[in-house]
Amino acid sequence: LGSLGAASGLVVMGALWYVAKQRLSVRSLLKSALKTSEIYMVYQPVVNLSTREWIGAEALVRWRRPDGSDIRPDIFIPIAEETGLIQQMTLRIMETVAHDSVGILKKNPRFHIGMNLSGIDLESNTIIETLQRLLEHGHLRANNLLLEATERTLLKAHLANQVLSDIRSMGIAVAIDDFGTGYSSLSYLTELKFDYLKIDKSFVDTIGTNSATSHVIFHIIKMAQSLKLSIIAEGVESEHQARFLEQHGVQFAQGWLFAKPMLVADLVDHIHR
Ligand code: C2E
Numbered sequence: 001l002g003s004l005g006a007a008s009g010l011v012v013m014g015a016l017w018y019v020a021k022q023r024l025s026v027r028s029l030l031k032s033a034l035k036t037s038e039i040y041m042v043y044q045p046v047v048n049l050s051t052r053e054w055i056g057a058e059a060l061v062r063w064r065r066p067d068g069s070d071i072r073p074d075i076f077i078p079i080a081e082e083t084g085l086i087q088q089m090t091l092r093i094m095e096t097v098a099h100d101s102v103g104i105l106k107k108n109p110r111f112h113i114g115m116n117l118s119g120i121d122l123e124s125n126t127i128i129e130t131l132q133r134l135l136e137h138g139h140l141r142a143n144n145l146l147l148e149a150t151e152r153t154l155l156k157a158h159l160a161n162q163v164l165s166d167i168r169s170m171g172i173a174v175a176i177d178d179f180g181t182g183y184s185s186l187s188y189l190t191e192l193k194f195d196y197l198k199i200d201k202s203f204v205d206t207i208g209t210n211s212a213t214s215h216v217i218f219h220i221i222k223m224a225q226s227l228k229l230s231i232i233a234e235g236v237e238s239e240h241q242a243r244f245l246e247q248h249g250v251q252f253a254q255g256w257l258f259a260k261p262m263l264v265a266d267l268v269d270h271i272h273r
């Protein structure tokens with residue numbers, strides 16, 4: 001039995017070593033990809049639910065390998081976070097967005113561009129310096145930007161509170177993302193100041209179903225309204241969901257019903273003046 005225990009211990013150690021080694025090889029692939037066009041951005045329009053007009057877009061990162069295969073952001077972002085590459089990646093993303101914004105803002109100077117923050121971005125002031133630099137040297141203005149942070153992100157970052165309030169004092173809007181999927185949501189909403197609340201797709205999916213949680217979205221909307229937060233619903237796929245949300249006072253939405261994430265050239269082509 002003792003030797004069996006030792007043997008299974010070895011198997012576990014072997015598996016852990018294998019996973020660690022794979023992470024390291026993904027890290028080195030990602031590190032070099034960051035210097036190439038393998039890493040690029042797509043933009044998913046955010047619409048005004050009552051006019052269906054595109055008022056903004058969320059920037060989403062993509063990784064396409066030279067062999068044409070795509071690696072999903074929910075796979076490579078956690079690896080970038082764990083292997084210390086995320087700051088470099090966020091910098092690259094922000095510079096790309098600043099560059100892309102020139103064409104976007106020519107079409108509509110009031111367009112909003114949303115960017116996702118990772119927990120590590122909220123652990124230091126680097127992000128503040130990057131944002132200041134972009135605002136000083138580019139076409140972007142503070143009121144064109146919306147920075148999104150998830151509850152999970154806020155939980156991990158000790159400086160989150162201070163960094164987010166610094167971002168807001170620059171005149172940049174902040175959103176609590178994937179609302180309802182993290183922990184202790186209520187304390188974040190009352191302690192930190194947000195401008196927008198993004199309702200996670202998992203709640204939008206329950207609209208019109210008999211699922212036990214289908215009433216939850218109703219309460220999330222009511223709560224956001226009582227805290228005077230603007231609401232963006234994500235993952236809207238059906239006209240029925242869009243109508244429900246609009247009838248309950250949700251102003252903004254994104255989802256495949258309106259548009260899928262697209263390259264900046266396509267976005268610019270379709271923005272109304
Ligand atoms: P998220 O911030 O919740 O982004 C929304 C995700 O929902 C995106 O997935 C988007 O493509 C997808 N989506 C939007 N509408 C629909 C719909 O109607 N139906 C369905 N089935 N899906 C829809 P994506 O691009 O794969 O991103 C996944 C997550 O990776 C994001 O979730 C975000 O947490 C993270 N992420 C993406 N880009 C970035 C980035 O530039 N920086 C950071 N830190 N995280 C990012």
Ligand code: CA
Nearest residue numbers: 058116148177
């Ligand atoms: Ca987001």
Ligand code: CA
Nearest residue numbers: 177178198234
């Ligand atoms: Ca989200």
Ligand code: CA
Nearest residue numbers: 178200201234
């Ligand atoms: Ca989500």
